[in-house]
Amino acid sequence: MTDLTERLPVPEQRPRTPLTGPIAWARANLFSSVPNTIVTLVVVWLVASAVPPVIRWAVLDATWSAATGKDCRSDGACWAFIGEKLRFILFGRFPYDEHWRPLVVVMIFIAMILASCDRRLWSARRLGLMWLTGLAAVGVLMWGGVLGMSYVETDLWNGLPLTLILAVVGMVVAFPLAILLALGRRSRLPAVRALCVAYIEIIRGVPLITVLFMASVMLPLFLPTGVTIDKLLRAQVAFILFSAAYLAENVRGGLQAIPRGQYEAADTLGLSYWQRTRLIVLPQALALVIPPLVNTFIGAFKDTSLVLIIGLFDLLGTANAALTDANWRGFFVEDYLFTAAIYFTFCFFMSRYSQMLEREFNKGRRR
Amino acid sequence: MAIQSSPVSRPRGAFWNDAGVRGIVYQIVFVGIVVLVGWYLVSNTLANLHRQNIATGFGFLEREAAFAIGETPIAYSPADTYARAFLVGLINTLEVAALGIVLATILGTMIGVARLSGNWLIRKLTLAYVDTFRNIPLPLQLFFWWAMLRQAAPGPRQAWNLLPDIFVSNRGVVFPVPEYDPVQPWMALALAIGAVLTVLVRRWAKRRQALTGEQFPSGWVGLALILGLPLTVFVAAGMPFALDRPELKGFNFVGGHAISPEFTALLIGLVIYTGAFIAEIVRAGIQAVNWGQSEAAAALGLRQGHAMRLVILPQALRVIVPPVTSQYLNLTKNSSLGVFIGYPELVSIADTTMNQTGQAIEGITIIMAVYLTISLTISAGMNLYNRAVALPER
Numbered sequence: 001m002t003d004l005t006e007r008l009p010v011p012e013q014r015p016r017t018p019l020t021g022p023i024a025w026a027r028a029n030l031f032s033s034v035p036n037t038i039v040t041l042v043v044v045w046l047v048a049s050a051v052p053p054v055i056r057w058a059v060l061d062a063t064w065s066a067a068t069g070k071d072c073r074s075d076g077a078c079w080a081f082i083g084e085k086l087r088f089i090l091f092g093r094f095p096y097d098e099h100w101r102p103l104v105v106v107m108i109f110i111a112m113i114l115a116s117c118d119r120r121l122w123s124a125r126r127l128g129l130m131w132l133t134g135l136a137a138v139g140v141l142m143w144g145g146v147l148g149m150s151y152v153e154t155d156l157w158n159g160l161p162l163t164l165i166l167a168v169v170g171m172v173v174a175f176p177l178a179i180l181l182a183l184g185r186r187s188r189l190p191a192v193r194a195l196c197v198a199y200i201e202i203i204r205g206v207p208l209i210t211v212l213f214m215a216s217v218m219l220p221l222f223l224p225t226g227v228t229i230d231k232l233l234r235a236q237v238a239f240i241l242f243s244a245a246y247l248a249e250n251v252r253g254g255l256q257a258i259p260r261g262q263y264e265a266a267d268t269l270g271l272s273y274w275q276r277t278r279l280i281v282l283p284q285a286l287a288l289v290i291p292p293l294v295n296t297f298i299g300a301f302k303d304t305s306l307v308l309i310i311g312l313f314d315l316l317g318t319a320n321a322a323l324t325d326a327n328w329r330g331f332f333v334e335d336y337l338f339t340a341a342i343y344f345t346f347c348f349f350m351s352r353y354s355q356m357l358e359r360e361f362n363k364g365r366r367r
Numbered sequence: 368m369a370i371q372s373s374p375v376s377r378p379r380g381a382f383w384n385d386a387g388v389r390g391i392v393y394q395i396v397f398v399g400i401v402v403l404v405g406w407y408l409v410s411n412t413l414a415n416l417h418r419q420n421i422a423t424g425f426g427f428l429e430r431e432a433a434f435a436i437g438e439t440p441i442a443y444s445p446a447d448t449y450a451r452a453f454l455v456g457l458i459n460t461l462e463v464a465a466l467g468i469v470l471a472t473i474l475g476t477m478i479g480v481a482r483l484s485g486n487w488l489i490r491k492l493t494l495a496y497v498d499t500f501r502n503i504p505l506p507l508q509l510f511f512w513w514a515m516l517r518q519a520a521p522g523p524r525q526a527w528n529l530l531p532d533i534f535v536s537n538r539g540v541v542f543p544v545p546e547y548d549p550v551q552p553w554m555a556l557a558l559a560i561g562a563v564l565t566v567l568v569r570r571w572a573k574r575r576q577a578l579t580g581e582q583f584p585s586g587w588v589g590l591a592l593i594l595g596l597p598l599t600v601f602v603a604a605g606m607p608f609a610l611d612r613p614e615l616k617g618f619n620f621v622g623g624h625a626i627s628p629e630f631t632a633l634l635i636g637l638v639i640y641t642g643a644f645i646a647e648i649v650r651a652g653i654q655a656v657n658w659g660q661s662e663a664a665a666a667l668g669l670r671q672g673h674a675m676r677l678v679i680l681p682q683a684l685r686v687i688v689p690p691v692t693s694q695y696l697n698l699t700k701n702s703s704l705g706v707f708i709g710y711p712e713l714v715s716i717a718d719t720t721m722n723q724t725g726q727a728i729e730g731i732t733i734i735m736a737v738y739l740t741i742s743l744t745i746s747a748g749m750n751l752y753n754r755a756v757a758l759p760e761r
Contacts, residue, residue: 029487036486043488098391195401204740206735207700209714213734217727222408223416302504309706316507332514340503340511347502 003272037046069328081331089339091292092158092318098150101141102161108134108141109164119354131172138165154232158313160342162232166314167301170239173248177240178247183277185248186255196248203245210307212238216310235307243300250292254285291361294354298347305343369653399662412539419725428453434719438627449720456716457737464699465711466545467637471698472691474638482650493646500643506707509636513708516628523619532612534620541613541625550604557596565589582694629710633702635683635707641698645691652687653679685753692749696742713737 012344030040061076065083072078091102112134116119142161146153150216157165184196199228203211215238219229258281266276313321319339323332382388416423429449435445440458443451481493501509517537521527526536533542545551565588572583613623656679664674706715715733721730 011682032485039486040488043486043492047488110493112599158606188398189390189394191398195398202735205696205739206612207581207703207714207738209703209706210731210734210738213718213721213727214731217721218412218731221412221728224411225415225418272677298502302502304703305504305506308506318512319507330518332511332518332534336507336511336514340507343504344499344502351502 005169023358040319048152051093061086063324072331077330077334081328081334084328085335088366089315089318090159091161092313093156094158094161095150095152095156097143098152101144101149101152102157102159105138105141105161106164108138109161109168113350135169135172137336144306153216154230159318160315161302162307163314166236166239166246166304166307167297169236169318170243171297171300174240174243174247177244178251179282181248182251182255185252200245200248204240205250208238208242208303211242211308212306212310214238215241231310231312233314235310239304243296246296246299247293250284250296253292254287254289255281258285288297288361291354291358294350294357298350298354301346301350302343311342315342397743421725423728427726427728427729428721430724431482432720433724436716437709438630438711439602449724450714452720453713453733456711456713459710460699460702460712460737461741462707463637464702464708467634467698467702470634470638471641471645471694474642475691475694476649478642478646479649479653483653484644497643497646500639504603505636505640505701506704508640509632509704509708512635513628513632516632520628523615526615526620526712531545532610532623534613536620537628538619539625539627540631541620541623543612543622543623546609546611548607548609550601552605553604554597554600555602558593559597561592561594569590610619613704627710629705629708632708633705635684636704637698637701640701641694644694644697648687648694652683655686656682688749688753692746695749697744699741699745700738703734704739 004248029204031037032247044094048165056076058077061073062070063078063080066072066080069078072080080364087096087099090106091099094102112131115130116127138161138367140146141241142150142154142157143152184192185200187193187196211236215234216231218235219237223229262280262284263276266280272280304314307314308317308320316339322328323335391681413423417548429448430449431445432449432452433445435453436443436455438459439455440462441455442454451679478493478496481489483499484490484493514534515668516539520535520537523534523536523538526534528534533540567588568583568588569585570586576582611622613620613625615621660678661674664678669677670702703714705712706718709715717730717734721727
């Protein structure tokens with residue numbers, strides 16, 4: 001028997017086009033077809049005509065230091081404005097000499113958020129302890145009145161620390177409430193279920209702004225005559241009530257994903273409702289919903305900017321207030337870009353983290 | 368041997384161990400607590416209102432509002448009642464929400480499809496758009512757009528002339544509109560007739576194809592009906608057409624249709640923000656359809672367009688519709704942020720009213736009732752649609 005390959009001599013051929021390398025990559029990703037090539041050229045032209053003016057405005061023609069806004073060049077960015085207003089945008093009217101306190105507060109928050117992202121530290125007790133200690137430290141630093149620090153009213157808590165406090169305290173307090181609401185919504189007792197559904201759906205059906213209005217105008221009316229309630233606390237209550245409804249829906253998603261067998265097995269072992277919930281159902285359900293919880297937290301973080309409506313100065317509030325200085329008029333683009341960059345940094349980091357978690361959690365389930 | 372059947376009696380323990388009895392007791396206690404807390408709050412409120420001499424009830428709606436509104440889609444003057452002011456606010460809310468939903472859907476779908484483009488540049492640029500605008504709070508974006516239109520845009524005399532007859536200035540955007548002509552209602556009627564006929568033709572074509580296998584170009588016929596009938600009416604009437612153009616007279620534009628900087632800023636903000644979310648939903652929905660479905664469609668001999676329309680899209684829509692619905696609801700609720708930039712929508716009217724009359728509870732009740740109604744209507748409508756696009760399962 002003759003070998004077939006001997007009778008069919010295959011001439012040695014090199015591939016006509018390279019299969020790897022930058023040229024092959026450009027061929028596959030930029031010039032794969034005629035329409036694709038046209039699109040690429042149009043986009044390149046658009047980018048090429050948009051980028052140089054932006055760079056000229058932001059870097060080349062920009063003014064980096066100036067005594068007042070009038071010294072800034074009119075055709076470029078006035079970053080001197082940010083330099084002048086940096087501490088005001090970040091900390092607002094907090095006593096100027098005490099700015100190290102809100103600065104430490106912001107760093108505590110960032111450290112706690114970063115630590116919570118490390119899965120090696122994930123244990124309810126350890127994280128709970130860390131957050132309680134951290135929040136206590138935040139309270140001491142902001143209020144003062146002890147350890148030789150002067151007392152600072154909540155009216156002067158402005159800027160980034162206020163944004164972080166509203167978002168974080170809101171989530172931490174709303175979370176247990178949300179678990180109860182979610183359990184109530186899945187309850188077999190019709191009266192409990194109906195009340196929980198009504199609460200969740202009403203809160204989710206109205207804009208946050210109305211809940212804030214309600215807290216700011218109606219909360220004082222709810223309390224007995226003579227009892228007053230701090231403006232910050234009112235906003236915080238509104239945030240807790242609002243976040244609880246959204247978190248409850250996240251938790252419910254996790255509860256629904258737990259197979260029936262788990263409930264039945266717990267019942268077979270003779271566990272009571274609360275033992276079953278605490279030991280079997282919740283640990284599994286909550287682990288499932290961590291990525292959506294992070295997304296809800298991002299939403300809450302962005303939503304804190306709405307407290308402006310009831311007269312609190314969070315980061316967006318101080319950014320707006322910085323624009324009213326008569327010596328520095330008309331630098332809203334620099335101001336908003338800078339503020340947006342701060343919000344973006346926090347939200348982008350957290351959203352990437354939640355996407356990473358989701359991928360890790362789904363590893364076992366993907367083929 | 369006869370099997371003796373004895374009536375099965377449950378072992379009776381103490382009644383407090385009976386799950387049913389316990390359930391009832393728990394519910395009574397729970398409802399009792401809620402009612403007690405509610406009663407406590409209401410009695411406090413009534414006492415406080417009495418002390419402040421504020422009358423409760425919706426009687427104030429009949430009184431004269433005595434404040435002007437910047438944008439009035441229906442006739443309104445400060446001499447009108449608060450009820451009419453609320454109506455103006457509601458129409459403004461619905462106007463920006465409806466237009467926003469349409470534009471955000473178009474933008475979101477285009478960006479979502481472009482996120483899956485084969486072109487690397489398009490992929491990266493759309494990713495940058497989505498990441499940027501999703502991660503910046505909407506109020507900040509609204510302030511930015513509003514300041515752009517209010518402060519950065521020139522006065523009417525130096526207005527930016529984007530396209531012929533379209534001007535952007537710090538007074539807003541003006542563009543030409545066709546002048547009214549008696550033939551226009553007839554053209555609208557012809558359009559409606561064309562649409563109805565198209566539906567009928569499609570039904571007939573589907574039934575015929577099911578019976579005989581013969582295809583009928585119902586798409587082209589439908590297009591011809593929908594465009595052709597109004598066009599025929601237009602031509603038959605002698606093509607009466609005139610544009611109402613904006614012209615610079617004195618310090619502002621006269622003629623054309625003008626939209627305020629507030630409305631424009633709110634619309635731009637809502638569309639760009641919500642569009643980024645919709646884009647991600649559309650991308651995820653298309654990716655959720657198994658690749659095997661496209662291959663199976665190709666194996667059956669369906670052309671690419673048919674495969675998309677008959678196989679991929681129906682399955683992708685099933686994934687896309689529920690989250691997009693909640694984005695529509697978000698957009699509608701977010702339109703309340705117009706209060707930040709002075710767009711006279713419902714919340715901003717209610718805010719003014721509450722400041723003038725002190726009727727906070729009634730004002731908030733009205734806003735909540737309106738938004739709950741809108742939310743429930745949109746979700747009911749989308750549920751119907753969702754049922755229509757859901758694949759029939761066994």
